[in-house]
Amino acid sequence: MAPEPPLLSMSGITKSFPGVRALDGVDLDVQAGEVHCLLGQNGAGKSTLIKVLAGAHQPDTGTIRWRGDEVTLRSPIAAMRLGIATIYQELDLVEHLSVAENVHLGHEPTAAGFVVRGKQAKASTGLLLKRLGHPEIDPARLVGELSAAQQQIVSMARALSHDVRLIVMDEPSAALDPDEVDNLFRIVGDLTAEGVAVVYISHRLEEIRRIGDRVTVLKDGRAVAVGLPAKSTPTREVVSLMTGRNVEYVFPERPVAAPDGPAVLEVQGLARDGEFAALDLSVQPGEIVGLAGLVGSGRSEILETIYGARKPTAGQVVVDGKALKPGSVRAAVRAGIGLAPEERKAQALLMLESVTRNVSVSSMSRFSRGGWIDRGAELGAARAATRELSLRPDNPAVPIRTLSGGNQQKAVLARWLLRGCRVLLLDEPTRGVDVGARAELYAVVRRLADEGLAVLLVSSEVPEVLGLADRVLVLREGRVVHTAPARELDEHRVLDLVMEGSPAT
Amino acid sequence: MTQPVSPPRGSADKAPSVSEPSAWRGAFGRADVRTLSLLGVLAVLILIGGITKPDEFLDTRNLQLVLTQASVIGVVTVGMTFVITSGGIDLSVGAIVALASVWATTVATQEYGFTGILFTAVLVGVGCGLVNGLLVAYGGMVPFIATLAMLASARGLALQITDGRTQIVTVPSVLDLGERDAYVLGVPPLVMVFAVVTIIGWLVLNRTTFGRRTVAVGGNAEAARLAGIDVRRQRLYLYLLSGLCCGIAAFLLIILSGSGQNTNGNLYELDAIAAAIIGGTLLSGGRGTITGSVLGVLIFTTITNIFALNNLQSDVQQIAKGAIIVAAVLVQRRTASTT
Numbered sequence: 001m002a003p004e005p006p007l008l009s010m011s012g013i014t015k016s017f018p019g020v021r022a023l024d025g026v027d028l029d030v031q032a033g034e035v036h037c038l039l040g041q042n043g044a045g046k047s048t049l050i051k052v053l054a055g056a057h058q059p060d061t062g063t064i065r066w067r068g069d070e071v072t073l074r075s076p077i078a079a080m081r082l083g084i085a086t087i088y089q090e091l092d093l094v095e096h097l098s099v100a101e102n103v104h105l106g107h108e109p110t111a112a113g114f115v116v117r118g119k120q121a122k123a124s125t126g127l128l129l130k131r132l133g134h135p136e137i138d139p140a141r142l143v144g145e146l147s148a149a150q151q152q153i154v155s156m157a158r159a160l161s162h163d164v165r166l167i168v169m170d171e172p173s174a175a176l177d178p179d180e181v182d183n184l185f186r187i188v189g190d191l192t193a194e195g196v197a198v199v200y201i202s203h204r205l206e207e208i209r210r211i212g213d214r215v216t217v218l219k220d221g222r223a224v225a226v227g228l229p230a231k232s233t234p235t236r237e238v239v240s241l242m243t244g245r246n247v248e249y250v251f252p253e254r255p256v257a258a259p260d261g262p263a264v265l266e267v268q269g270l271a272r273d274g275e276f277a278a279l280d281l282s283v284q285p286g287e288i289v290g291l292a293g294l295v296g297s298g299r300s301e302i303l304e305t306i307y308g309a310r311k312p313t314a315g316q317v318v319v320d321g322k323a324l325k326p327g328s329v330r331a332a333v334r335a336g337i338g339l340a341p342e343e344r345k346a347q348a349l350l351m352l353e354s355v356t357r358n359v360s361v362s363s364m365s366r367f368s369r370g371g372w373i374d375r376g377a378e379l380g381a382a383r384a385a386t387r388e389l390s391l392r393p394d395n396p397a398v399p400i401r402t403l404s405g406g407n408q409q410k411a412v413l414a415r416w417l418l419r420g421c422r423v424l425l426l427d428e429p430t431r432g433v434d435v436g437a438r439a440e441l442y443a444v445v446r447r448l449a450d451e452g453l454a455v456l457l458v459s460s461e462v463p464e465v466l467g468l469a470d471r472v473l474v475l476r477e478g479r480v481v482h483t484a485p486a487r488e489l490d491e492h493r494v495l496d497l498v499m500e501g502s503p504a505t
Numbered sequence: 506m507t508q509p510v511s512p513p514r515g516s517a518d519k520a521p522s523v524s525e526p527s528a529w530r531g532a533f534g535r536a537d538v539r540t541l542s543l544l545g546v547l548a549v550l551i552l553i554g555g556i557t558k559p560d561e562f563l564d565t566r567n568l569q570l571v572l573t574q575a576s577v578i579g580v581v582t583v584g585m586t587f588v589i590t591s592g593g594i595d596l597s598v599g600a601i602v603a604l605a606s607v608w609a610t611t612v613a614t615q616e617y618g619f620t621g622i623l624f625t626a627v628l629v630g631v632g633c634g635l636v637n638g639l640l641v642a643y644g645g646m647v648p649f650i651a652t653l654a655m656l657a658s659a660r661g662l663a664l665q666i667t668d669g670r671t672q673i674v675t676v677p678s679v680l681d682l683g684e685r686d687a688y689v690l691g692v693p694p695l696v697m698v699f700a701v702v703t704i705i706g707w708l709v710l711n712r713t714t715f716g717r718r719t720v721a722v723g724g725n726a727e728a729a730r731l732a733g734i735d736v737r738r739q740r741l742y743l744y745l746l747s748g749l750c751c752g753i754a755a756f757l758l759i760i761l762s763g764s765g766q767n768t769n770g771n772l773y774e775l776d777a778i779a780a781a782i783i784g785g786t787l788l789s790g791g792r793g794t795i796t797g798s799v800l801g802v803l804i805f806t807t808i809t810n811i812f813a814l815n816n817l818q819s820d821v822q823q824i825a826k827g828a829i830i831v832a833a834v835l836v837q838r839r840t841a842s843t844t
Contacts, residue, residue: 349725352791361732371714
């Protein structure tokens with residue numbers, strides 16, 4: 001270690017959001033010229049930490065030192081002025097502007113203070129792109145016309161157009177092909193050789209092995225290991241640091257007898273280009289099947305395709321032996337499939353409406369005659385369905401927006417219960433649901449399965465999949481790499497599978 | 506198998522009043538505050554009219570005139586309220602009224618008498634609505650653009666049909682409906698049509714699956730789609746409905762003016778949108794109120810009448826209308842944030 005103070009040192013950073021403590025006393029120090037890797041499961045606090053570093057979030061407590069001096073990063077501009085640049089996973093480029101305009105957005109080279117010097121901007125952008133190994137990108141082209149990988153290069157060029165001392169890269173390799181990843185690593189190598197520090201976030205352990213110098217592991221908002229040597233720490237140690245858990249989930253017991261009968265849902269060779277390939281699975285009545293995998297492994301896309309919300313490029317979905325019309329939500333709903341989507345507010349709820357109307361929206365024909373709604377019957381049916389799931393408050397006339405996340409999720413389940421659905425697709429069912437309410441939701445899902453529903457569950461929280469499902473399919477980059485009964489798997493093994501594709505030794 | 510939950514019928518009907526008084530009062534309370542404030546504005550206007558021109562304004566004939574004038578734009582506004590509630594917009598209503606009124610009053614159409622005129626007006630309205638609906642729902646066009654194109658085309662076609670001339674109606678049975686002899690208990694037939702359209706509109710929006718789907722599509726189209734609603738078909742029906750209302754309004758206008766003109770329905774789109782918005786319908790969709798829209802129409806028509814009686818020019822009227830729209834929306838934003 002250099003005798004001078006580290007380029008960046010964060011200590012005791014805490015940050016709370018309503019209902020969650022996202023960061024709980026995190027320390028991080030980064031030396032000039034090193035690649036410092038940040039590891040952690042989804043929800044461990046990585047995104048919050050880099051947003052604090054980028055000036056996008058203000059920490060509740062804790063200090064940030066830059067070259068030994070204490071600083072306050074009041075805004076993204078303040079962070080940029082110090083020389084901290086962040087390349088987010090969702091690229092923040094303006095599609096309708098050219099490459100050069102994006103690179104210089106907010107600090108355009110100007111004449112007389114306001115006339116943009118377009119030629120100068122293009123020339124300097126060209127130099128940056130050449131330095132990044134992509135001289136073929138024309139600075140005059142619109143960003144919207146570029147591929148995802150090229151857009152990432154533009155994002156990086158923008159970061160380098162400032163006098164940058166530290167670059168944060170949030171899963172930069174997620175959208176890249178192998179040879180593009182090689183180029184990315186070359187760029188990272190060039191940058192560190194010039195003394196620039198890189199904070200590198202990735203799920204892929206093999207990448208961290210290749211380019212990382214040190215590793216900091218986050219778990220449940222805490223740094224459980226700071227500055228481990230990236231190349232020599234065994235995989236098993238890293239994985240156990242990531243998974244050793246404080247919060248214990250309570251899962252309902254599985255039924256003694258395994259379900260045995262013809263599958264109600266069968267998925268045959270289902271595929272969508274660029275998302276997932278040749279997926280086969282079947283779910284029996286009473287069975288909960290879990291899909292485990294990282295963000296970007298195609299989990300949500302699979303559920304939405306089964307549900308008909310996305311059109312498959314190949315394969316079919318069969319319910320009770322009958323193939324569904326591909327790409328039709330209405331066909332899926334009519335066949336008895338229900339979806340509790342990942343983005344509850346955007347994809348499932350009518351936020352201006354009451355619980356009753358949110359529950360009844362998929363089965364209006366049941367209490368209407370000639371289009372005329374029997375509101376008494378509707379309210380009674382909604383009440384029966386929400387009571388069955390112990391939704392609180394026990395009053396379906398209240399507006400849905402006043403409910404907690406867990407109860408909103410129950411309202412979505414009640415919608416499909418009322419519809420009489422036979423296959424339930426659950427996409428991140430406990431997202432935005434606080435820990436206390438989760439156990440109850442798990443119990444509800446298990447009870448629905450016991451009553452004969454076939455459940456297909458997707459979750460980025462591996463313990464949730466292992467605890468709730470009977471059978472688990474492990475996904476990696478759109479392919480099933482392993483299938484096993486949930487009791488034969490543990491969290492380590494699943495994480496090994498999703499990160500490295502083969503069991504660790 | 507999970508059986509659909511069957512509603513306990515007996516308890517359901519009386520349950521809300523017994524176990525959920527607060528929620529029901531809350532839901533009613535909000536709607537009531539809005540309706541009451543609109544009624545208050547209307548009362549103040551009537552007071553102003555009564556004070557400034559006591560003899561003329563409160564005269565039965567004048568009140569009949571105000572309501573008759575409100576009927577044409579009112580019917581258009583009911584259709585517009587549905588479209589806006591679904592998150593859409595229909596800029597072509599005025600042009601459709603113009604086209605329907607001239608097509609229904611050509612010499613050829615008038616040969617078929619009362620039925621010919623009524624049938625043609627409604628058919629032209631529905632036809633234009635069909636084109637709007639197909640463009641928006643299945644052509645994937647933004648409603649603003651699709652209906653703007655319809656506005657231009659329908660106006661053009663109306664001008665082509667009339668060549669700029671006023672087409673006088675010579676069918677007595679049509680003209681008779683505008684005469685005092687046709688009034689029932691002092692209520693003009695046009696006002697009765699307006700009342701019937703309003704009541705049907707209220708029932709459809711608040712008591713039918715069609716209304717629910719409209720609100721769901723406007724509140725969250727993606728959630729509606731994933732809940733199994735055919736969002737595109739619903740959108741098609743909504744523009745058809747708006748076109749139907751324009752056809753009815755065109756027929757009322759023919760009765761009222763005894764003629765068909767290509768300049769009919771000028772700026773109806775803006776009046777209808779303004780009335781719906783000050784009534785409490787959300788321009789972003791997901792909430793609509795027929796009662797509010799009708800009160801909005803009555804407020805605007807009353808202002809026009811009072812200004813005319815006091816010999817104030819239409820420029821002052823326009824300024825006052827603009828101020829009312831701003832004030833109404835600001836008040837609604839405040840009440841929305843406090844509840």
